[in-house]
Amino acid sequence: MKYLSWVAVIAILFAFSCTQNKQQEDNTGVLDRISDDSLMTLVQYRTFQYFWEGAEPNSGLARERYHVDGNYPENDQNVVTSGGAGFGVMAILVGIERGFITREQGLERLEKIVTFLENAETFHGVWPHWWDGETGKVKPFSDKDDGADLVETSFMLQGLLTVRQYFREGSEREKALAERIDKLWRAVEFDWHTKGGEDVLYWHWSPNFGWAMNFPVTGYNECMIMYVLAAASPTHGVSPDAYHKGWNRGGAIKNDSSHQAFGHHLALRHNGAEQYGGPLFWAHYSYLALDPRGLKDKYADYWQHNTNHTLINRAWCVENPIGYKGYGPESWGLTASYSVKFYAGHAPGENSDLGVISPTAALSSFPYTPEYSMQAMRHWYENLGDKVFGKYGFYDAFSETDNWFPQRYLAIDQGPIVVMIENHRTGLLWDLFMSSPEIQDGLRKLGLESPHLK
Template sequence: MRFFSAVILVSFLLACSNAKKVPATQTVFASKEDEAIFTDVQRATFQYFWDGAEPTSGLARERFHVDNIYPQNDKNVVTSGGGGFGVMAILVGIERGFISRDEGRQRLEKIVQFLETADRFHGAWPHWWNGETGKVKPFSRYDDGGDLVETSFMIQGLLCVRQYFQNGSATEKTLATRIDKLWKEVEFDWYRNGKNALYWHWSPNHAWRMNFAVDGYNECLIMYVLAAASPTHAVPAEVYHEGWAKNGKINELPAGFEDIKLSMNHHNKEGAAGPLFWAHYSYLGLDPRGLKDKYADYWKHNTGHTLIHYRWCVNNLNGYKGYGPDSWGLTSSYSMKGYAGHAPTKDRDLGVISPTAALSSFPYTPKESMAAMKNWYTNKKDKLFGVYGFYDAFSETENWYLPRYLAIDQGPAVVMMENYRSGLLWNLFMSCPEIKDGLKKLGFESPHLAK
């Protein structure tokens, strides 16, 4: 049983819908050593969002480079999506005792103050800001306005914070109320652009020029769930079924590998699976356990997606050095020549392992994720592990080890490791009454909806 971390997932999904119960999560580690490594990795990764945060806004920096080979000149750039993962990480820090409840609340108050005053566009935040001024920093030439996907990642995190503090002290209740106001100000209906779909971007300078109507399947499910659930700017169910699910075409040419068959298409005519962050970002708060609609069983889909990545790396068709059952996981991350969307296909597998892929998959593949984490921590720590946990990516084939971090990769690791450990963020997000209403509106089933 070495490398095993036993998780007890008690799920009572009974045939009678009124008897359904929320799956209980209680992780029992195989050894004290496993638990100590797990906690140390969680603690160090959390520090990216604590000690490593941009000091004026309190938000996560887009990136942080430990090396000085190329001096980093954008340490003031903060990110809405990665920042949303970061506010969830702060809740983990409180629960794990890395910081006190008051310390966490005070940092979250600073973040909310920034979000209240920083640039917004019909309630949606941009992908990037200058953390010192709150002014938008264009992500690309025409992307200088609202980013509804990244905003949704932030809202997912903020709703967890709201639920965490809403029954606390008077000061905590005030924080929860301020977050509720930010949530209600996001104009999801505006981002329809008059269509039965949600558009990723809108700019006051370039309007809808990006012209990116978001359909599935990818990392954006949470945006459609929030849009349906909004108490002030909701969209009808047709937007989900016609825009996201493409009137059922989401199930055509589904992804798969060997005997693993998924239910949804990953934007690939050959049926290949996408990068592994697609199984993480929307599910930091949205609990996939028992989550189903007419298009997918999301626990089965995400677990299958993860196992495809695991098997791909174990089979190692490209013959890269270091791949195996204790070193696996492909996702969008740094690469030898900049940022790349690594995925389990011959052309998109560049020999780069991204630790966040396996770490953020703990709920789906606890045995396989533990094996990778223990190998990296025990045998390669000097090359892979720094002040904020495992570095973003590495390649044994190229002898490439870059001591750099990205917020969008560190955040899911902290949060999904905690969801594996206790279900903390899943239970907080799914306790939101408007989220339950939105899921019902879209035709979802979930054990949480019976509560």
């Protein structure tokens, strides 16, 4: 893999500090802008630092959130997140390949993370949504969500499997880390989450409340990776029926062939968002490691589906039927993020578009819409500047309508930016994850096609 030297990184950062988001004139009077390639690297570098410099020190994992002003919810500063940290371990690999850190530094941090995971609370091998980073004890996500979270665990596992593949043929120390990750992967009891053999996976289980949350996971939303991993598990795999009857609802997941929005067809019915496809993280979280290029089954072509989902989301913002300030071809992207009233699942639609742009939506869509994503990134960087861009990259969300520009970050939104820009540039995380023999076996079990299958 090719990557920038530390000299190149310093040059980019120097350019940023000199321009402070303003265009500069050279001695001919022509405006000289940072190149697209350098801008992508700068955004990756700054965002990567959320998971590097900003990590919780004891565990090495990503903090759930970081507020520049220090105004956190009570007892929240040491909370770490399994899903967002899974995105973060992939960001560390990007950091190594891009020369932001050395391979040795990355290995050392990943060893710390794996040590924490080996000793933190788990439930049938499944991790909770949140831990206390200092103790490894569960921090309940909600009243009854104090145990296993199979979706967030799947987000962590896709990251760990990319790390395993990255180091599996390295030094003895690197091979040892890969073997430790393999033990964590094999310990996850996906079959436990069928609740005794049902043809569906359940999201939560609690040691105190059992299956009380009662959340069978059906599609379509962000959870496809969970079913791929469940089929691929070499120790606790589930039947393909869970995928076909549960996730795909016995075929009912398929949209009518005439279903379109803004001229783009959605092959799958999105849960509660059939018309416009819902928040854009549904096109990101499962596909940070699972390569959607050429990924097909009898339900959808997932590359085309995710691309159309992205184009619909952008088209809504361009048409801007509600008339929010700042929306347009250069500023688009609706997804779950911080909102003017704390947090919301922003999406196209009169009831779900609240006038809040979430930069992760467009930036994590680089593989699907590279020109449109670059257009948005350059506009925010050059024209909004430090209103939206800080020490860890673009802030989580903003609203020009409400003149709302909070300096806050969320791990689960920052991680996809680093990873998906890299997948657009080199395919790094996709190639690593898809090289896993178990993943290839799992895709075959489910009837999925991929160019990665040998």
